[in-house]
Amino acid sequence: MMHQLYPQVMHPYRYELNKDMHIAAAHFIPHEAAGSCANVHGHTYIVNVTIAGDELDESGFLVNFQTIKQLVHGKLDHTLLNDHSDWFDGHDPNRFPTTEVVARTIYETIQRYLDTLPHKPTCLQVFVRETPTSYVVYRPKAGER
Numbered sequence: 001m002m003h004q005l006y007p008q009v010m011h012p013y014r015y016e017l018n019k020d021m022h023i024a025a026a027h028f029i030p031h032e033a034a035g036s037c038a039n040v041h042g043h044t045y046i047v048n049v050t051i052a053g054d055e056l057d058e059s060g061f062l063v064n065f066q067t068i069k070q071l072v073h074g075k076l077d078h079t080l081l082n083d084h085s086d087w088f089d090g091h092d093p094n095r096f097p098t099t100e101v102v103a104r105t106i107y108e109t110i111q112r113y114l115d116t117l118p119h120k121p122t123c124l125q126v127f128v129r130e131t132p133t134s135y136v137v138y139r140p141k142a143g144e145r
């Protein structure tokens, strides 16, 4: 596992949790602007998820690290991203499996899960590195949720 520094988010919460994941996956971007990336190719994505909150659950967890891994790595690792029609599609650019959309969709998936928890943790940031030279940070807009 490669360890690296991530952008920091300022927030008022007592607890901040970060989960790193490495995800081996293939994808293609179904648009001519993508050039050779319109062909199927693979990456080892490096994903970092930042979650914060003021209260812990009955286990003493803000959120179980394993649950976050299951929601993201468990879904995407060793798959073709384009095959996940519940996350991505080939017609709407906001759902092409670009780094931006991968980051936003991970955020949406995690936040949907967090919203079911009584102590209401919140996802502050999702960092997705697609290549050694390219990464995206997704943060929800203030007041969006």
Ligand SMILES: Nc1nc2c(c(=O)[nH]1)N=C([C@H](O)[C@H](O)COP(=O)(O)OP(=O)(O)OP(=O)(O)O)CN2
Pocket (backbone or CB within 6 Å): 029, 034, 037, 097, 098, 099, 100, 130, 131, 132, 133, 134
């Ligand atoms: N804004 C985006 N631009 C590109 C994306 C993307 O998701 N969002 N994706 C791609 C390709 O999928 C490609 O895999 C990654 O692109 P790139 O950074 O060009 O990869 P390289 O390793 O070739 O980068 P170098 O720095 O030139 O080595 C393209 N664009």
Ligand SMILES: [Zn+2]
Pocket (backbone or CB within 6 Å): 027, 037, 041, 042, 043, 130
């Ligand atoms: Zn790619």
